[in-house]
Amino acid sequence: MRETVIDAHNLSKIYDEKTIPVYALNKVHLHISRGEFTAIKGPSGSGKTTLLNMIGGLDIPSEGFVEINGTNITNLKGNELIDFRLNNIGFVFQSYNLIPVLTAKENIEFIMLLQKRPKKETDQRVLELLKQIGLEDKVNKRPRELSGGQQQRVAVARALAPKPQFILADEPTANLDSVSAEKLLDMMLKLNQEENMTFVFSTHDERVINRARRVITLEDGKIVSDTAPTPVTQEQTETK
Amino acid sequence: MILKLIWRNLWRNSRRTLITVASIAFAVLFAILMKSFQNGVFKNLIKNVVGYYSGYVQIHQKGYWDEQVLDNSFVVESSLIPQLQQNANIKVIVPRLETFVLASKGNTSKGCLLVGTDPVNENKLTHLKDKLIKGSYFENNEEAVLLAEGMAKRLEVSVNDTIVLFGQGFHGVMAAGKYKIKGIIHLAAPAMNDSFVYLPLGATQYFLGAENRLTSISLGIDDSKNTNAIAKKVKSRIGQKYEVMPWQELMPEISNHIKADSFSFYVFSGILYIIIGFGLFGTVLMMTAERKYEFGMLIAIGMKKSKLELVLLGETLFITLFGVILGIVLSLPLVIYLKENPIRFGGQMAKAYEQFGFEALFPTDFDPNIFITQSLIVLAMAVLIGLYPLWHVSGLDPVKTMKK
Ligand SMILES: Nc1ncnc2c1ncn2[C@@H]1O[C@H](COP(=O)(O)OP(=O)(O)OP(=O)(O)O)[C@@H](O)[C@H]1O
Ligand SMILES: [Mg+2]
Secondary structure: OOOEEEEEEEEEEEEOOOOOOEEEEEEEEEEEEOOOEEEEEOOOOOOHHHHHHHHOOOOOOOEEEEEEOOEEHHHOOHHHHHHHHHHHEEEEOOOOOOOOOOOHHHHHHHHHHHOOOOHHHHHHHHHHHHHHOOOHHHOOOOHHHOOHHHHHHHHHHHHHOOOOOEEEEEOOOOOOOHHHHHHHHHHHHHHHHHHOOEEEEEOOOHHHHHOOOEEEEEEOOEEEEEEOOOOOHHHHHHHO | OHHHHHHHHHOOOHHHHHHHHHHHHHHHHHHHHHHHHHHHHHHHHHHHHHHHHHOOEEEEEOOOOOOOOHHHOEEOOOOHHHHHHHOOOEEEEEEEEEEEEEEEEOOEEEEEEEEEEOHHHHHHHHOHHHHEEEEOOOOOOOOEEEEEHHHHHHHOOOOOOEEEEEEEOHHHOEEEEEEEEEEEEOOOOHHHHOOEEEEEHHHHHHHHOOOOEEOEEEEEEOOHHHHHHHHHHHHHHHOOOEEEEEHHHHOHHHHHHHHHHHHHHHHHHHHHHHHHHHHHHHHHHHHHHHOHHHHHHHHHOOOOHHHHHHHHHHHHHHHHHHHHHHHHHHHHHHHHHHHHOOEEOOHHHHHHHHHOOOOOEEOOOOOHHHHHHHHHHHHHHHHHHHHHHHHHHHOOOHHHHHOO
16 A cells, blocks of 8 residues: 555535635545555646645645645645645646746755755755756856747756656646657656656646556546556665 | 856946946035035035024023023023033123113214123134224223124114113113223124124123123034934923023024025935936836846756846946945035135125125035945935846746747
């Protein structure tokens, strides 16, 4: 039995409760274990973003609750919640992830600095990640000097740097051409295996979905299919 | 890291930042210059008016100012002058005995104001020697008068002629005396030029039978801005017996003129600052609107709102601080230069001024307080404006802001 990271119970999000209620999310149960590489797919408006926002502690469910590593985050408020996100969850958004006035290196270390990690540890980690994402030569470039794919790789590295419980990525490849998208996914997959990092991401892109180990399909706020995770990573991570 | 973010964000849109800095600098420069000018002009005006005759502060017997007669004169106590001399801000002490008498030569006579004074100190306060147009200056123990130009014309006399003074002395005694004219003086104010006669104090007291008596003591001080403080101090020591009046009470018209003019400065600079304030607010508003998504992202990934607010407030304060410092750096040499090289007006204006014996000179006043006050006003305004992004961030919901 693998360690549970995300546990969502009976999650619903209802908009316009007073007029015509819209169920953006309808009684969803979701359980994700450490090391999983999960894609969430579904047509536009099916509730992917809503679900990710709930388990990322960015939005409050109308019903149900979310536990991250045993902590019920639905009860957290204000700064507690922000701090929880800072220390436990890595975020990658569709675009404009990076702080435009900081260099690639500074963006990657940003979260570790907010966490007040020791400088030595931070520097080491950033160096290691820059290598892993293949951007050692872009250390001092600002985001606008990087391609869209490079920017997303830096965003993944930033999310990964402090070794959070899991990384949430809402359509991380939506703004990328297919080559960059595949490259980003390969990189994520590699990090998933090397660091046993849990990834949950949403996507429309079939080629991206093919790389996932587990695929959850949403429709009208409900999970309509959940293909079982392929038990890959165990041996691969151990052989490393 | 906070500082790094503030600094880099400032140069994100460097043109906008520079324009904002420049506009703040201009406002500070303008306000400082205007205020320094105004203070300089006032100081000069006060110095001129006060140096005419009255002095910055006068001491009289209680009741003298309302009824200016010899019977309201006072005997100088031996402790009074030393007490005044102790005050380091008081630079000159001019004892005077003043009354109206009749001056005549032959069949012509004319009423005049006889001023008995100490020639040396009188000159220190009112520069009487400089007003001499004929003859020479009088000395302490002389029985000789300086006659104002208008008087001399009326009586058709000149230097070395003798005039007779008649009048009522202390307690109504008859006073009469013959005095040689030692010099003719030109007094700028026509009323004074037509009626003043100066005689050394000792001779005047003897003439009026008012041994050891004075009607007023006029004080010259180091800086006009200390007037009220000095008047207060003197009052607290001798106010029981004497009336102590600063020039504002002696010449309320001038004091009111200055008050009205100061008020117009406050209105003007207020408007200036409001305009600049809106400019700064515009910058802050644009900056906040442009970066909404970024703020949402930062809060989403775990940056505390308070930290983000610190960055934003820092940006506003830095811009303002740069502007203020630039404004000071630019105005400092200008104010100092214009103090040393006052602007000199020509034409009608100069003539009008010269009629009253003023040089048409407008030096600025170099007063660090002006710099400090104007800077603080602008900074306070910036803090107020800087609160807007804080308010914006405090109500920011990352999910809503990041929705495309
Ligand atoms: N703030 C809101 N107010 C009202 N309805 C909302 C709001 N946010 C989302 N919805 C609705 O909730 C539903 C789910 O939206 P969501 O953004 O989660 O879909 P999605 O699967 O991420 O779609 P996409 O693929 O287009 O990103 C949609 O029907 C949407 O219209
Ligand atoms: Mg979405």
